[in-house]
Amino acid sequence: MNLLLLSPTDLVNDNQAVIKGRQLQHILQVHQSQVGDALAVGLINGFMGKGYISRLSTEQAIIEFQLDTPPPAKLPITLLLALPRPKMLRRILQTIATMGVNKLILINSYKVEKSFWQTPFLMPENIQQQLLLGLEQAKDTVLPEVQLVKRFKPFVEDQLPALIKDSQNLIAHLGNYRQCPSLPQQSTTLAIGPEGGWINYEVDKLQQIGFTPVQLGQRILRVETAVAAFLTKLYY
């Protein structure tokens, strides 16, 4: 937790908050903070700044703070990601929030096991919890938008074309394709498949609406490594 990320319900007024729960435990046990200690503070979807602990007990901490700094810019990217298995999903939600992804669309694919859609990790409050952990790691305040798409074909045919008309549209894919470019200024929609990859039908469907396959070498990366690698190649 490199940033204490406050939600509106934590606020007593514009310069004071009360912290309990997970964040209090982190301050007590990991940071081993004491009264008077400084810490970086941000407001969810708001500004960041400095604060200090004015009171501290095992029940709660009182934080006094000033918010004067805008959060870092988001990457202008929509990640279209085949739903990963639940354990990996949690880490990927943290990673995409940390790295600055603007929007994540979790989509079904032929090789996504149906049971993955039943995981409690997909409940909105659980998704938000992982995103917050990722933002606290990065020192960012702005929650990425997350959309769940349980049916591939109608979404790709009917809704995706309108979403991608102003972006460069890429499929991360193994094979004899051009190398993924570095495009730090460009809006991108990037499709990353499940373990085992998109099936040909899915690649065809995406190509029909304007996606182009790109690769990053012959090594087959785990999905979470591929996400970090493609984001780095495009924007870092």
Add this chain to the structure above:
Amino acid sequence: MNLLLLSPTDLVNDNQAVIKGRQLQHILQVHQSQVGDALAVGLINGFMGKGYISRLSTEQAIIEFQLDTPPPAKLPITLLLALPRPKMLRRILQTIATMGVNKLILINSYKVEKSFWQTPFLMPENIQQQLLLGLEQAKDTVLPEVQLVKRFKPFVEDQLPALIKDSQNLIAHLGNYRQCPSLPQQSTTLAIGPEGGWINYEVDKLQQIGFTPVQLGQRILRVETAVAAFLTKLYY
């Protein structure tokens, strides 16, 4: 498991192997393979090729194979990594093997908890197990070299200078430094610190022997994400 990676003890002769244990379970339960099914095969630190299952039971599988393809080139990098916490260590071992790191030096740092050195995951056979999982993911056969360094100062002063004299030497570091370059042809030694970073003393020591700090933006990445991001920026 995109590659069935055989050890010499699995071999019956140059074209036949007997598989048991983890790999057999993976073939049966994840791949749900049957007799006659083809699969990619490689020999640890050797060539890769094609094989098929000639016999299959819940006890063992007999694989017939031909090895005719060299493994992908390693990245010419030595990663000097502050020992991560045990759970993250396992994933990072897989990641560095998957991405093609040539050599990994796990080193102590002020912010590495002493207990991390006690984990059974550091036993040679457990390190090798994670590296093999990473190689099977990537379709590579060559085990990275892993070295454990429990004392920072004598290693950096007495042994590291000789190891780095022909490489570009970089410290992944937050701050107002130059951006990490892309150097696909260059030998590199890259130092990545623990959660919380190297302390100034450690950065100074590394700078004294020729390391230069580089950064990848203001977002603070988890160590495993930083490893993937810096490797991608340098070599992918």
